[in-house]
Amino acid sequence: MIVAIASGKGGTGKTLVTAALAEVWPRPLVAVDLDVEAPNLHLFLHPRLSPPEDAVIEVPVADPARCTACGACVALCQYKAIALFGDFPTVFPDMCHGCGGCLKVCPSGALTPGSRVLGEIMDGRAGAIGFLMGRLRIGEALSPPLIRQVKARLAEGLAKTAGRVDALIDSPPGTSCPAVAAVSGADVVVLVTEPTPFGLHDLKLARHAFAALGVPVGVVINRAGTGERRVYDYCRASGLPILAEIPFERAIAAAYSRGETAIGVSPGLRDIFDVLAKTIRGLVVSVKERTAAHA
Amino acid sequence: MPEITVISGKGGTGKTTVTAAFVHLAGNAVLCDLDVDAPDLPLILRPTREVAVDFRAGHVAVIDPSRCNACGFCMDICRFGAIVAADGEYAVNPLACEGCKACVALCPAGAIDFPVRRCGRRYRSQTRFGPLIHAQLFPGAENSGLLVSELRREARELAVTTGRKIILSDGAPGIGCPVISSLTGTQLAVLVTEPTPSGRHDLERVAELTARFEVPAAVILNKADLGGPAAGAVREACAARGLPIIAEIPYDPGVTAAMVAGQTVTEAGIEAVAAPLRAAWSAILELTAARRAA
Numbered sequence: 001m002i003v004a005i006a007s008g009k010g011g012t013g014k015t016l017v018t019a020a021l022a023e024v025w026p027r028p029l030v031a032v033d034l035d036v037e038a039p040n041l042h043l044f045l046h047p048r049l050s051p052p053e054d055a056v057i058e059v060p061v062a063d064p065a066r067c068t069a070c071g072a073c074v075a076l077c078q079y080k081a082i083a084l085f086g087d088f089p090t091v092f093p094d095m096c097h098g099c100g101g102c103l104k105v106c107p108s109g110a111l112t113p114g115s116r117v118l119g120e121i122m123d124g125r126a127g128a129i130g131f132l133m134g135r136l137r138i139g140e141a142l143s144p145p146l147i148r149q150v151k152a153r154l155a156e157g158l159a160k161t162a163g164r165v166d167a168l169i170d171s172p173p174g175t176s177c178p179a180v181a182a183v184s185g186a187d188v189v190v191l192v193t194e195p196t197p198f199g200l201h202d203l204k205l206a207r208h209a210f211a212a213l214g215v216p217v218g219v220v221i222n223r224a225g226t227g228e229r230r231v232y233d234y235c236r237a238s239g240l241p242i243l244a245e246i247p248f249e250r251a252i253a254a255a256y257s258r259g260e261t262a263i264g265v266s267p268g269l270r271d272i273f274d275v276l277a278k279t280i281r282g283l284v285v286s287v288k289e290r291t292a293a294h295a
Numbered sequence: 296m297p298e299i300t301v302i303s304g305k306g307g308t309g310k311t312t313v314t315a316a317f318v319h320l321a322g323n324a325v326l327c328d329l330d331v332d333a334p335d336l337p338l339i340l341r342p343t344r345e346v347a348v349d350f351r352a353g354h355v356a357v358i359d360p361s362r363c364n365a366c367g368f369c370m371d372i373c374r375f376g377a378i379v380a381a382d383g384e385y386a387v388n389p390l391a392c393e394g395c396k397a398c399v400a401l402c403p404a405g406a407i408d409f410p411v412r413r414c415g416r417r418y419r420s421q422t423r424f425g426p427l428i429h430a431q432l433f434p435g436a437e438n439s440g441l442l443v444s445e446l447r448r449e450a451r452e453l454a455v456t457t458g459r460k461i462i463l464s465d466g467a468p469g470i471g472c473p474v475i476s477s478l479t480g481t482q483l484a485v486l487v488t489e490p491t492p493s494g495r496h497d498l499e500r501v502a503e504l505t506a507r508f509e510v511p512a513a514v515i516l517n518k519a520d521l522g523g524p525a526a527g528a529v530r531e532a533c534a535a536r537g538l539p540i541i542a543e544i545p546y547d548p549g550v551t552a553a554m555v556a557g558q559t560v561t562e563a564g565i566e567a568v569a570a571p572l573r574a575a576w577s578a579i580l581e582l583t584a585a586r587r588a589a
Contacts, residue, residue, distance in 0.1 A: 008333050009306065009307060009333055009335070010303075010305065010306010010307045010333075010468040011305060011306040011307005011308055011468075012306075012307055015493060037304075037468075037469035037470045037471050037474075037500075038304050038305050038306070038468065038469055038470070038493070038496075038497040038500065040305070040492070040493035040496060040497065043492040043493055043496060044492070076396055076397070076400050077396075078353060078354065078394055078395055078396050079395075097393055097395055098374060099374050099375070099393065099395030099396075099397045100372070100374055100397065101372075101395055101396060101397030101400060101401070104372065104397065104401055105400055105401070136470060136471065138470060138500060138503045138504050138507060139475070139504065139507050140471075141440060141471055141472035141475050141476075142471070142472065143469070143471045143472075148375075148376075172469065173306040173307075173333070173468055173469075174332035174333050174467075174468070175332055175333065175432075175434045175435065176331075176332040176432055176434075176435065176436060176437075176439050176473075177435060177436070177437050177439075178469075178471065179332075179435075180390055180434070180435035184390070184391075196551055196554055196555065197335075197338045197554050197555060197557070198311065198335045198338060198554065201333075201335060201338055202333040202335065205332075205333060205434070208434055209434030209435060212390070212434070212435075226548060226551050227551045227554075227555060228555045250521065253518075253521040253522065253546075254521065254522065254523070256491050256522070257490050257491045257492070257521060257522025257523065257524070257525035257526075258522075258523075258524060258525070259492045259525075
């Protein structure tokens with residue numbers, strides 16, 4: 001089972017929820033940080049990490065001696081990553097999305113595959129929990145290719161265990177390409193929000209974005225007790241189940257600022273996450289049963 | 296024309312709350328919401344829309360089933376996993392398609408069309424503090440960096456035609472394409488952080504990014520009293536990088552109440568928060584003036 005923890009708005013508590021859920025989730029489990037621009041999960045689960053491995057994207061390298069300046073690559077490239085200055089080909093590797101099209105349309109073999117570093121992939125263990133993360137290189141604009149590579153690594157690992165291992169994914173905020181790249185393929189999406197106008201507005205965006213994935217979606221309301229009731233009204237009116245409420249407590253913020261999860265703050269909080277874990281599993285199982293009954 | 300952009304690395308540190316207060320304090324700015332994915336500044340500024348236009352950028356591959364001979368070559372060459380096959384029929388998943396044109400150019404049957412993609416909507420609006428340029432990207436849409444560049448260009452033009460002296464922008468979280476696009480050529484980046492390990496970690500990443508693009512930066516430590524040792528770690532990280540901390544703002548439940556009321560914290564008169572923000576705004580004006588003089 002793959003559980004994506006996501007949100008429209010940043011800073012609602014995705015990482016807090018992912019880290020606390022990881023502590024109470026049945027083993028075997030792997031916790032995955034796909035918020036590659038701002039990866040934070042390791043700061044709370046404290047895994048022992050492998051040395052970072054470069055994740056690269058294929059970019060073309062031009063050989064001016066073989067280039068006939070036919071312009072086929074320039075005409076193809078949608079990202080302005082190749083230009084001809086007179087008859088001299090120039091590649092702008094930072095602009096390249098790594099589609100490989102230019103190498104295929106070049107009739108003279110003047111383009112050969114090179115690479116650009118997107119960022120790093122690290123894996124490791126936090127106690128009994130497996131851990132996997134990506135970290136985007138500073139200055140790199142494209143996070144989705146790195147997210148896809150970390151996901152490919154996850155899929156490889158999960159395939160080896162024949163589905164016995166669950167995965168909890170800490171996703172990037174928002175609803176644009178990085179968030180969709182991270183969340184697609186999950187069995188269930190948990191949207192973390194807060195009871196404020198910003199939280200509500202961005203929850204609506206996220207619900208529309210992730211409804212298209214066709215998997216169950218539920219909501220966790222963080223900092224409950226602050227703000228207003230409209231988030232609750234919206235969830236009720238739109239049939240979005242509220243899976244858990246996490247109260248606003250200074251003790252949680254203080255634990256968080258020490259790099260600790262919310263589990264240790266009070267027995268009541270551990271109970272909240274225990275119930276949340278069971279509810280999430282229930283959502284997925286009920287969908288699977290319904291699908292099986294349908295077939 | 297000074298452009299000031301508020302960013303954070305980590306989401307939810309209070310970018311929009313801070314930007315909205317500065318909008319009120321500036322009085323004579325063109326306003327810009329560059330978080331085109333989750334734009335929240337309009338919730339405080341309550342704009343009246345004057346102009347709305349489609350944002351079209353890039354293309355998307357579309358397979359015409361009547362021309363497709365189901366050879367599957369597109370699926371072999373697509374690096375983005377965007378080609379899906381069901382019952383021998385091939386189609387493009389538009390959410391995964393990056394619009395690279397490789398399949399369009401290489402399809403042996405010429406069966407793939409390449410229409411322009413509608414990625415979102417752009418708006419010019421009026422608010423009680425001045426004109427606001429903003430947008431909404433569609434879910435899963437690409438080209439957020441390009442959209443950010445277009446919004447900034449429009450804001451600069453508007454500043455010239457309306458005689459406004461400052462462009463004030465609310466940025467996106469992260470360090471990827473929309474953030475990079477919101478930084479190039481900006482006079483000052485205001486980095487909002489919080490006293491947590493994530494706040495410090497993401498501040499360091501975004502500070503490295505501003506340094507890479509040679510954009511001067513200043514830091515605001517929000518909810519400063521919520522974390523003990525982590526606040527110290529943020530201060531040390533700033534000192535080590537030579538980043539000035541221009542305000543430390545305490546946690547105050549009044550901030551959320553102001554948001555619910557659609558007010559800036561300075562309008563709402565939450566003094567514990569408003570006073571350090573006024574001092575920060577003076578510091579920003581000094582920093583940008585000093586830079587212009589230099």
